[in-house]
């Protein structure tokens with residue numbers, strides 16, 4: 001059998017197309033991955049709606065991939081056929097630009113994005129550069145490993161590089177695809193973990209995920225509530241709501257940092273006096289490299305952090321994508337593929 005099933009988009013705003021394609025061959029420095037699961041990320045909208053500059057169609061999206069190496073291209077060392085691997089948002093780097101020469105591969109100016117610059121995981125097979133592979137620990141099933149490759153690494157890496165120390169107050173704003181993982185990581189990293197969500201109904205879940213405190217932002221001023229706890233050293237803003245994110249700056253402690261790993265459509269509006277008087281900052285966070293993803297997988301296996309997922313087969317990609325877009329999914333929709 002030389003063909004495979006794939007789900008592709010062939011024009012901006014186009015519908016999902018289930019197609020038979022030739023199974024791709026790995027080139028030099030690449031491996032072929034037999035995909036077992038692929039999470040659906042909100043960023044897949046960039047492909048679906050053609051919002052990424054220079055995007056070429058047709059394109060198979062998907063950058064929360066878990067599977068097994070199925071074939072090795074020439075020159076690949078350190079990886080073996082049959083090995084369980086993940087491929088995430090970071091789809092490789094050039095090794096020769098100035099950022100790469102500094103060792104900051106995530107900031108490579110020629111970096112590639114899986115499922116955007118080349119075909120991703122909404123297919124039975126995909127090809128990835130060996131530099132984009134993360135080893136998956138045995139105890140993580142593919143459907144749980146997939147979401148760690150974008151949602152997981154983004155929040156894990158943001159928190160572990162945030163400067164917060166054990167016992168510091170760390171708030172996670174939004175209990176969704178990113179936030180439900182952020183709360184678990186914050187707790188497991190030893191932070192005083194505060195979940196900030198809309199409505200009282202999210203409280204039991206936030207507590208179950210490990211939050212020491214829950215703040216209902218609909219019930220009052222979330223920033224004031226954070227100040228009652230001394231202010232948050234870090235606020236991880238995972239809900240893409242510019243107004244809500246902006247309002248949280250006043251909930252930061254002295255030297256506190258508001259970290260933004262997910263893009264809101266509207267600009268943030270921040271009170272500069274609040275930044276100055278408390279030496280506070282607002283900063284973006286960008287995903288991570290394959291090694292960051294591997295460390296995310298390892299920490300998650302070690303600490304019991306797991307995504308909450310809904311699983312659908314590849315054939316139901318349109319329905320799965322709709323679950324994600326509608327915000328009804330609890331919390332990550334994963335396509336089960338092959339095996």
Ligand SMILES: [Zn+2]
Pocket residue numbers: 041042043044063089150151
């Ligand atoms: Zn993503």
Ligand SMILES: [Zn+2]
Pocket residue numbers: 093094095096097098099100101107108109110111
């Ligand atoms: Zn580079």
